[in-house]
Amino acid sequence: MPCHFFSPMPLDVANITTLSPFLVPQTHLGSPGLFMGMAAFMFLLIVLGVPINVLTIFCTFKYKKLRSHLNYILVNLAVSNLLVVCVGSTTAFYSFSQMYFALGPTACKIEGFAATLGGMVSLWSLAVVAFERFLVICKPLGNFTFRGTHAIIGCIITWVFGLVAAVPPLLGWSRYIPEGLQCSCGPDWYTTNNKWNNESYVLFLFSFCFGVPLSIIVFSYGRLLLTLRAVAKQQEQSATTQKAEREVTKMVIVMVMGFLVCWLPYASFALWVVSHRGEPFDVRLASIPAVFSKASAVYNPVIYVFMNKQFRFCMLKLVFCGKSPFGDEDDVSGSSQATQVSILNVAL
DSSP states (O other): OGGGOOOSSOOOOSOGGGGOTTTSOOTTTSOHHHHHHHHHHHHHHHHHHHHHHHHHHHHHHHOGGGOOGGGHHHHHHHHHHHHIIIIIIHHHHHHHHHTSOTTOHHHHHHHHHHHHHHHHHHHHHHHHHHHHHHHHHHOTTTTOOOOHHHHHHHHHHHHHHHHHHHSHHHHTSSOEEEETTTTEEEEOOOOSTTHHHHHHHHHHHHIIIIIHHHHHHHHHHHHHHHHHHHHHHHTTTOHHHHHHHHHHHHHHHHHHHHHHHHHHHHHHHHHHHHHTTTOOOOHHHHHHHHHHHHHHHHHHHHHHTTTSHHHHHHHHHHHTTTOOSSSOHHHHHOSOTTSHHHHHHHHO
């Protein structure tokens, strides 16, 4: 059994197997109240995450206006979020309620793989969203026309990259073990007796699955803001243009901050463990990165879907049985879509 878990803190027991997270409650790591609080939080993620992401998918199929190429990736994001919620959050909820990973080592590997895959697909989807906006608005390829096939290719790329990141621990490059309070599973950041095996995987995840997407997001949204600012400067007398610039700037800031809130804790924690190999740490703090990443299944749709006027209108219309209680459909489509600013508003 010890080969299936690892405790990063010294335990005053002769046989660590007796405290296996697959066998006994982990109350030596935290109070029962802490475990119940985490279970309640995971339950909240399930209650909020499933409806929001299901609505995103359902609205896209129901309303033709939402079936644009640029919205394909938002549906892809919703699917990956559902994978995290339905496998990762539900398993964590049950385990926290039992105060140990009662489902066993195999279920731990399944949960770790599914949560990592869904998380990586979600992460790369955010980068693809940013890059698609950059291609459509900034037109770096001249007369290039963004089509459905390009959107589908973007979605496929996110799953390929997600598998590249999630499969290696199943094949021996790192492994999936209980993390933090030992009630949810993820890649092994901690083990000290196979240093280069785990460290190389952590560095791979940090560079390929955090550094590269973050660079794409910052570059794409940075160029997008510069393009909008240039348009606004040419139309300094237009209150609509100036308002559009302020709104899009706010959206971009929220999107970048959402990405960082989701993934910076995980990246920072992994790098700290690698650079302080073998040092004990508070496992309660080690649970924070996993909580933030799983919570992204709720706040990513809020940022990327609810801040999209078309999605917001259609969702409210669906929920309130045919009529949105806020705004008018004319406000969604706009009357001046011929201008570059209007195109930018719709794209975002």
